[in-house]
Amino acid sequence: MIESSEPTRFMSDLVETLALPVRELHLVFFGGAHNTSYVIIAAALLGVAAGLVGCFALLRKQSLMSDALSHATMPGLVSAFLIADAIGGSAKSIVVLLLGAAVSGVLGVLGVHWIVRNSRLREDAAIGIVLSVFFGAGIVLLNYATKHASTPAAGLNHFIYGQTAAMTRPDAITMLAITLVAVVACVALMKELTLVCFNDAFASVSGWPVRRIDLSLMGLIVLVTVAGLQAVGIILIVALIVIPAAAARFWTNRLPTMLAVSAGIGGLSGYCGASLSAVSPKSPAGSVIVLTAGALFVFSMLFAPARGLLPELVRRLRVKLRFAVDHALEHLALTADQSIRARPLPIGRAMRRFLHTKNLISLSDGSVQLTPNGLARGRRVARNHRLWTQYLVQYADIAPSHVDWSVDQVEHILSPELVAELEAAIAEPPTNPPPTQSGVSS
Amino acid sequence: MNPSASADATTSALVSRPEHSVDSPLAVHAMTVAYHRKPVLWDVDYDATAASLTAIVGPNGAGKSTFVKACLGLVPRATGTVEFWGQPFRAVRDRVGYMPQRESVDWDFPVSALDVVCMGRYRKVGWFRRVSRAHRMAAMSALERVGMADYASRQISQLSGGQQQRVFLARALTQEAELYFMDEPFAGVDASTERAILEVLREIRDSGRTVICVHHDLLTVAEYFDRVILLNMRVVAAGATSETLTDDNLHRTYGGRLTLLSEASEQLARSGQRQP
Numbered sequence: 175m176i177e178s179s180e181p182t183r184f185m186s187d188l189v190e191t192l193a194l195p196v197r198e199l200h201l202v203f204f205g206g207a208h209n210t211s212y213v214i215i216a217a218a219l220l221g222v223a224a225g226l227v228g229c230f231a232l233l234r235k236q237s238l239m240s241d242a243l244s245h246a247t248m249p250g251l252v253s254a255f256l257i258a259d260a261i262g263g264s265a266k267s268i269v270v271l272l273l274g275a276a277v278s279g280v281l282g283v284l285g286v287h288w289i290v291r292n293s294r295l296r297e298d299a300a301i302g303i304v305l306s307v308f309f310g311a312g313i314v315l316l317n318y319a320t321k322h323a324s325t326p327a328a329g330l331n332h333f334i335y336g337q338t339a340a341m342t343r344p345d346a347i348t349m350l351a352i353t354l355v356a357v358v359a360c361v362a363l364m365k366e367l368t369l370v371c372f373n374d375a376f377a378s379v380s381g382w383p384v385r386r387i388d389l390s391l392m393g394l395i396v397l398v399t400v401a402g403l404q405a406v407g408i409i410l411i412v413a414l415i416v417i418p419a420a421a422a423r424f425w426t427n428r429l430p431t432m433l434a435v436s437a438g439i440g441g442l443s444g445y446c447g448a449s450l451s452a453v454s455p456k457s458p459a460g461s462v463i464v465l466t467a468g469a470l471f472v473f474s475m476l477f478a479p480a481r482g483l484l485p486e487l488v489r490r491l492r493v494k495l496r497f498a499v500d501h502a503l504e505h506l507a508l509t510a511d512q513s514i515r516a517r518p519l520p521i522g523r524a525m526r527r528f529l530h531t532k533n534l535i536s537l538s539d540g541s542v543q544l545t546p547n548g549l550a551r552g553r554r555v556a557r558n559h560r561l562w563t564q565y566l567v568q569y570a571d572i573a574p575s576h577v578d579w580s581v582d583q584v585e586h587i588l589s590p591e592l593v594a595e596l597e598a599a600i601a602e603p604p605t606n607p608p609p610t611q612s613g614v615s616s
Numbered sequence: 617m618n619p620s621a622s623a624d625a626t627t628s629a630l631v632s633r634p635e636h637s638v639d640s641p642l643a644v645h646a647m648t649v650a651y652h653r654k655p656v657l658w659d660v661d662y663d664a665t666a667a668s669l670t671a672i673v674g675p676n677g678a679g680k681s682t683f684v685k686a687c688l689g690l691v692p693r694a695t696g697t698v699e700f701w702g703q704p705f706r707a708v709r710d711r712v713g714y715m716p717q718r719e720s721v722d723w724d725f726p727v728s729a730l731d732v733v734c735m736g737r738y739r740k741v742g743w744f745r746r747v748s749r750a751h752r753m754a755a756m757s758a759l760e761r762v763g764m765a766d767y768a769s770r771q772i773s774q775l776s777g778g779q780q781q782r783v784f785l786a787r788a789l790t791q792e793a794e795l796y797f798m799d800e801p802f803a804g805v806d807a808s809t810e811r812a813i814l815e816v817l818r819e820i821r822d823s824g825r826t827v828i829c830v831h832h833d834l835l836t837v838a839e840y841f842d843r844v845i846l847l848n849m850r851v852v853a854a855g856a857t858s859e860t861l862t863d864d865n866l867h868r869t870y871g872g873r874l875t876l877l878s879e880a881s882e883q884l885a886r887s888g889q890r891q892p
Contacts, residue, residue, distance in 0.1 A: 233725065362744050365738060365746070366738075369735050371725070372727065373735070375685075375716050376714060376716055378688075378689070378690060379688045379689075379709075379714040380709070380738065380739045380791065381710070428771075429727055432726050
């Protein structure tokens, strides 16, 4: 990699500024090894790139393919090492190693496609086969390299589980450069990738080269995977592609937001993981990065407002509460209008207090009175109840005794438009005119 | 039927047949389509009439969707040719619109109704560029035409089946095509959506353009469509609805006369496999 001194200095300044907090932390504990800053920034950007690419991989249902790909890089990585060692090159040059990894990773993906095309096996089976066979071959080669290569092959181990502490500055810069390319390509191809992910047949008919766009997505996954091999490792890199995207989906229903959130989660994971492992170099960075992402995923799944479990639960409980309030008011309104002697109210003390705080009833010396608001709402529900019952009996031929459950659900959710339609529908048929009740507001 | 024989048949058909008029929006000659060596369409010939509303009708598994997909190059043809206004599909792509089956996409996708409709304009927007205001306005007016303007910013999973179908129709409209293929546009929609879609289709036809729909409801064919293709692995009959939709033709389409054809298909599919 050739760089003029100007951008290099700019880069290093940028890196230093960005990593200031961590450098401080690091200096406090260890007294600064400078290249950790690079590694941390590179890991964060890797997270961003993986987050972006992962969104499209997830939406194209290709997440597992990235697992096959990462495992398939192993034999290429070791082969590149062996070849470079044999011809006397620098066997640990990161560019050479990653090139080898990319080549065999792509071969692995092609293998999956070949199996799917030429057999009746589905993609999951093909991925399982390719993943394990390639990884096995990689392990065998690694054994051979450890015993026979003239360069010590010990460092290759780090590629399996990931080890940021062992990364040098050129390693980090290579990683930075690759991830930058991935980020830029991802942003540039956003529209095209979205279209193919959503509806490839339509894309193809309207003239987009779907295969080529799919290939570029695969290329992006290759870039991210290969860039992340050293930091996160072959086994765990898939997590960095899948988890941020999956977590981001809980936060939003809009793709641009999803991309941003996913990039943020990925970046944060990369940053935290690499920082933590810089502070305690023995901790495996890959696992820490992935665990951070995992924690963010769990948090998102539980608490994200758009699609998280708890907000969903709260929404459902709210609806339940609304139904309960409706029922109580309906009962009270019916009793009030028909001036029947109230049967024991099916309303608990908590509900009474709740209605009171919402200014729907007034409590005077133990008797319950509807406020005008409460009365209007109670009458509305009662009227909806009548309308819907009438409609079901008249149009759906359901016996009056059978409609209770559905009416109890539907009476709360009828919109004014639907109520108007119901009124029209019920008013229309000449047979059996419904008993209209005037003076009830809707 | 062996491959060379069918190839010969194709050639002779092409030679003996007079040149198709360039007015015909779609001309299919001797098209055979096979999935995993199992033919699903045999030697299909068809000439579409311009400015018509045409239904493709036939039983399940008759190859209706396959017919559309093969015309559009979405599934490979074993033999045969398809021409649009006398030209191959590649040359006239921009004049052909497509509305796929609703079930063919994941409606939980994180895009809004307007986003989906904008996809109809992507080709005009071009590589790498963002969707411009003008394209967005075009998408918006297409949504208005199908009565969905109020739902433009809704996420698509929050739409009802009928509304999703309307969004797909709006996307097809923004393609501003002269020939439309629609795969079951009336499938699973409510009565008011059915009316709204039909109205739009008639507008398209009345403006001199052509619509070819896969249709599943025999009861409405005569009312909705002016031309019909009765399909069951081959074209049983095609023409004006009033003349073509006869009891006899329907019986030939839906009845059991073609069992030999499907049996032969099965045998072809098995022919490459080892017999037990």
